[in-house]
Amino acid sequence: MSSHASSSNDKDMVISGADASAQTFDLGSLTPMLHSYASKQEDRWEKQMIAIFGSIQVDGPLPLLPPLSEDESCGQKRKSKSKDTYRSPEGKERKLIKGFQREMKNMVKKAKSDSVIFESFNFVEAIKKLQMVPKRSEATVMQWLDGKPRVAKSSDGVDIICHLPMALKECARKELYQALMEFGHAVNAKPDGGADRNKRNVKSSYVQKEGELAGIVKLVAYWKMHGPKTPSRDYLKSGRQFCLATAVLNKLNHSALRINAAFEALDEKQYSALKTLREKVLLDNPFARMIASNYPLLFEGLAIMWNRQTPLHSDNTDPINGWVALMVLGEFQKGHLWIPCLKLRLSYEPGTIIFLRGHILPHEVEAWEGGQRISMAHFTHQTIWNDYPDIECP
Numbered sequence: 001m002s003s004h005a006s007s008s009n010d011k012d013m014v015i016s017g018a019d020a021s022a023q024t025f026d027l028g029s030l031t032p033m034l035h036s037y038a039s040k041q042e043d044r045w046e047k048q049m050i051a052i053f054g055s056i057q058v059d060g061p062l063p064l065l066p067p068l069s070e071d072e073s074c075g076q077k078r079k080s081k082s083k084d085t086y087r088s089p090e091g092k093e094r095k096l097i098k099g100f101q102r103e104m105k106n107m108v109k110k111a112k113s114d115s116v117i118f119e120s121f122n123f124v125e126a127i128k129k130l131q132m133v134p135k136r137s138e139a140t141v142m143q144w145l146d147g148k149p150r151v152a153k154s155s156d157g158v159d160i161i162c163h164l165p166m167a168l169k170e171c172a173r174k175e176l177y178q179a180l181m182e183f184g185h186a187v188n189a190k191p192d193g194g195a196d197r198n199k200r201n202v203k204s205s206y207v208q209k210e211g212e213l214a215g216i217v218k219l220v221a222y223w224k225m226h227g228p229k230t231p232s233r234d235y236l237k238s239g240r241q242f243c244l245a246t247a248v249l250n251k252l253n254h255s256a257l258r259i260n261a262a263f264e265a266l267d268e269k270q271y272s273a274l275k276t277l278r279e280k281v282l283l284d285n286p287f288a289r290m291i292a293s294n295y296p297l298l299f300e301g302l303a304i305m306w307n308r309q310t311p312l313h314s315d316n317t318d319p320i321n322g323w324v325a326l327m328v329l330g331e332f333q334k335g336h337l338w339i340p341c342l343k344l345r346l347s348y349e350p351g352t353i354i355f356l357r358g359h360i361l362p363h364e365v366e367a368w369e370g371g372q373r374i375s376m377a378h379f380t381h382q383t384i385w386n387d388y389p390d391i392e393c394p
């Protein structure tokens with residue numbers, strides 16, 4: 001009840017001015033009419049909204065939709081009014097996702113149809129001996145800088161790299177870049193967030209420029225170092241950071257789904273095994289289920305790096321044959337990833353996705369030209385696989 005409820009003196013409303021003597025309204029008799037009119041308008045409005053947007057279930061679990069829809073936010077022009085106009089937001093989202101999943105799969109298919117065999121690198125030997133440098137060092141440098149998607153194969157016919165230049169369109173790149181910059185500023189990303197085991201996370205491996213961000217944040221759903229699995233420290237630093245991390249991951253939904261789709265097309269066996277592994281982890285860990293409901297990445301976690309020029313290293317904590325998915329964004333123009341054991345230089349510019357067997361293929365980020373750079377590494381550590389010995393990383 002409002003504190004300004006009407007008193008009996010308010011009941012009659014008198015029009016002041018020239019007509020004051022002629023017209024007097026009884027507000028009490030008008031009230032039911034007004035209520036009836038408002039109710040009809042409300043019903044009509046609700047029906048119109050449902051016709052446009054579809055009904056949203058509010059008494060059950062709410063749909064976890066990413067807040068941004070790339071085609072809409074980019075203002076893609078539609079030729080005419082299609083049935084899409086009448087789809088629900090969930091329907092539009094499903095359609096959008098199916099579209100870019102198809103796009104990613106086609107891109108990987110195209111890359112596979114343009115495979116290059118590296119005779120100096122034998123996959124089975126590399127797995128057994130952890131071969132770091134090719135025996136035949138006379139191989140000439142190969143550069144993949146022409147923007148075409150390609151796959152690198154070992155001499156024994158195993159896919160070892162999948163290079164997808166400009167895999168993300170400009171609108172998706174812009175959205176992601178903006179979300180990651182806002183997040184980096186909000187959490188005050190810094191390079192000295194703790195040195196990693198290989199002492200790579202040192203200040204000298206970051207490019208520090210006025211007005212640009214330099215730092216790293218690791219958002220790992222179920223990190224396992226020495227004890228039981230937990231979300232990574234960067235997730236749980238504070239209540240505020242947890243809110244910021246979940247919000248940015250919600251915005252990264254589409255990019256996670258792109259990575260998943262490309263991975264399925266690239267290596268169906270490892271994709272299926274990773275899917276089974278993830279299902280088991282989620283079944284055993286309610287906290288992981290909670291995180292997964294907001295972020296669909298199949299891999300265990302994500303490292304976001306601002307202006308990091310990662311020196312030569314192997315991803316030693318990943319399975320020996322495991323894939324890592326790299327994505328790069330930013331306001332720089334030229335950048336490369338260098339794989340010395342193959343003498344291969346890959347273009348690594350905004351919107352590029354590179355899958356590589358990061359444990360057996362040491363890799364290095366070369367100096368780039370231009371402004372802010374953000375890279376993302378999507379990975380799964382061997383320790384998670386160790387917990388489920390019945391599932392192998394094929």
Ligand SMILES: [Fe+2]
Binds near residue numbers: 324
């Ligand atoms: Fe790496």
